[in-house]
Amino acid sequence: MLQGNLQNKDLLKKIEKSHNETFKQEDAITIILAKYMIISINEKKYAIHADDVREIIGGSPIFYVPFTPPYIRGFINRHGEPYTVIDLTVIFERETLDSSTYLILKKDDDQLALLISDVLEIVKLPESELHKITSKVQEDDYFIGSIAPQGKEEIFVLNLGNILKKLEADLGGV
Amino acid sequence: MVVYEAAGQGQDFLLLNYTNMDFFVNRNQFSGSTSLEKIKKIDSPISFIDSIFTFNNQNILLFDCDTFLRTTYNCDKGNRSRLCLLMRMENFSERVSPLIRLLLGKSKKLSQEYFGLIITSHSEIKKLDIEDIYLSPEGIRKHLNNHGLYGCRFPKEDRMQYFIDLEIIILNAIKGRKL
Numbered sequence: 001m002l003q004g005n006l007q008n009k010d011l012l013k014k015i016e017k018s019h020n021e022t023f024k025q026e027d028a029i030t031i032i033l034a035k036y037m038i039i040s041i042n043e044k045k046y047a048i049h050a051d052d053v054r055e056i057i058g059g060s061p062i063f064y065v066p067f068t069p070p071y072i073r074g075f076i077n078r079h080g081e082p083y084t085v086i087d088l089t090v091i092f093e094r095e096t097l098d099s100s101t102y103l104i105l106k107k108d109d110d111q112l113a114l115l116i117s118d119v120l121e122i123v124k125l126p127e128s129e130l131h132k133i134t135s136k137v138q139e140d141d142y143f144i145g146s147i148a149p150q151g152k153e154e155i156f157v158l159n160l161g162n163i164l165k166k167l168e169a170d171l172g173g174v
Numbered sequence: 175m176v177v178y179e180a181a182g183q184g185q186d187f188l189l190l191n192y193t194n195m196d197f198f199v200n201r202n203q204f205s206g207s208t209s210l211e212k213i214k215k216i217d218s219p220i221s222f223i224d225s226i227f228t229f230n231n232q233n234i235l236l237f238d239c240d241t242f243l244r245t246t247y248n249c250d251k252g253n254r255s256r257l258c259l260l261m262r263m264e265n266f267s268e269r270v271s272p273l274i275r276l277l278l279g280k281s282k283k284l285s286q287e288y289f290g291l292i293i294t295s296h297s298e299i300k301k302l303d304i305e306d307i308y309l310s311p312e313g314i315r316k317h318l319n320n321h322g323l324y325g326c327r328f329p330k331e332d333r334m335q336y337f338i339d340l341e342i343i344i345l346n347a348i349k350g351r352k353l
Contacts, residue, residue: 005186005202008339011304012324018305035225063334066246067321068314075311077328084311111311164313171317 019081038120038155042097043088045120047157055104056119062100069170076102076113083113086163105160112164185304188259189335190243193250193297196335197243198327201299204259210292211332222347223277225292227258234258234284235278237344239291247336259291270341273348291340300341302327307337322346 006014036047060076062085068074071090076080083104089097102113186201208229213236218224222238240256243249250353261269266289278284309325318324322342327335 005200007202008200008341009183011200012309015307015309015325019308031246047335059286060198061332063326065310065314065318065323066320067249067323072314074328075334077331077334080306080328081308082311082326082334110313134184152317167313173312 034155035124037103037122039103040094040117040120041115042095042117044092045155046154047113047123047155048103048123048160049157050122052106052160053103053139054106056101057104057113058101060100060102062115062139069167072167073115078104078113081111083111085115087115087116088158088169090164091163101173110164185302186299187302189298190294190297192294193252194330195247195249195263196329196331197247197338198300198302198335199338199340203261203265204246204291205262205265206259206260207293208260210256210258213292220348220350223344226284227290229258229260229285229290233283233290234260234285234288234290235320236292237347238345240294240339241292242329242347251261253294253296255295256292257295257297259340261291262287263288266341270345273345277348289344291344 024072035050037050037053038045038047040046055078057078062076063082065072065074065084071087073085073087073090073096076085077083083102085102087097089095097115097117099115099117101116101118103116103119105112105114134135147164187198188201188204190197190199190340210227213225213227215225222242223235225236225238226233227236228234236258239259244251263274266274274289275286278286278289306324306327306329308327309315310323315325319339320342324337324339326337329335
């Protein structure tokens with residue numbers, strides 16, 4: 001065994017510790033956005049709560065990661081740090097989205113990016129105008145939380161919590 | 175012929191280079207390497223562990239790490255020249271070494287001292303800065319750790335290097351865990 005080289009157990013701790021400072025600095029940077037971001041995914045419009053979004057980035061290639069469900073497209077490189085890329089078209093339409101635009105999600109306990117086609121606009125909407133989807137199926141089964149009126153259109157608001165619950169459930173068996 | 179010698183102080187890794195990606199492995203996970211000659215196929219129910227070769231008059235059981243990486247990570251199929259990494263029992267953790275001993279003990283013809291891994295010949299020992307290495311995103315970390323993938327580093331914007339654990343990969347192959 002090589003003298004001075006750490007065992008993997010200690011190495012993992014050291015890597016994690018070396019980035020703690022960076023996380024603190026990054027958390028201090030917040031982007032003030034309006035309440036909802038209207039995005040397109042494969043020509044369909046969705047809304048996402050702006051507070052859930054840290055940043056929009058584009059152009060980064062996706063690096064394949066094995067052992068994951070098909071809607072995990074891989075990692076992207078955000079300032080040298082890997083972010084898990086979720087492709088909702090795999091869940092909604094069973095096909096992959098050809099794009100390199102990502103919403104970096106604001107999560108303290110994870111590094112996640114949503115693959116989207118485009119960001120269309122940012123709007124402010126009173127909560128009372130949102131029509132919550134309730135019904136036949138349990139809400140936990142939905143990835144769409146409510147419907148937001150947008151002029152004559154109605155746009156589905158993504159329920160990120162349930163999308164993340166699906167990811168947790170799909171990986172939970174390991 | 176031992177290709178790799180123990181490197182200096184610090185955190186050394188073995189870098190396995192493919193055209194479209196690289197992998198790196200803690201230098202502590204193996205004791206040396208040698209050229210691969212006269213590989214013999216054997217009957218084995220274990221995926222990727224189905225060959226032996228002779229080293230120092232001992233029959234070394236081999237795990238085909240190169241084929242595992244090409245198959246699992248969609249690596250390029252360019253370079254086909256390969257080497258053998260040699261692992262001694264002390265390279266394995268207490269959790270895994272009994273299983274390896276049990277596996278090697280199944281045949282008296284097999285070396286009880288060494289276990290071998292077939293790797294690409296495009297490999298080198300390199301010191302890597304720990305601060306450049308990131309563990310996998312937290313939501314997916316435990317899952318990937320269980321498959322022997324700890325994290326990565328990005329040496330360039332358009333290139334990723336995967337931090338893998340040989341011991342867990344071998345353990346999963348022996349246990350028959352699905353890819």
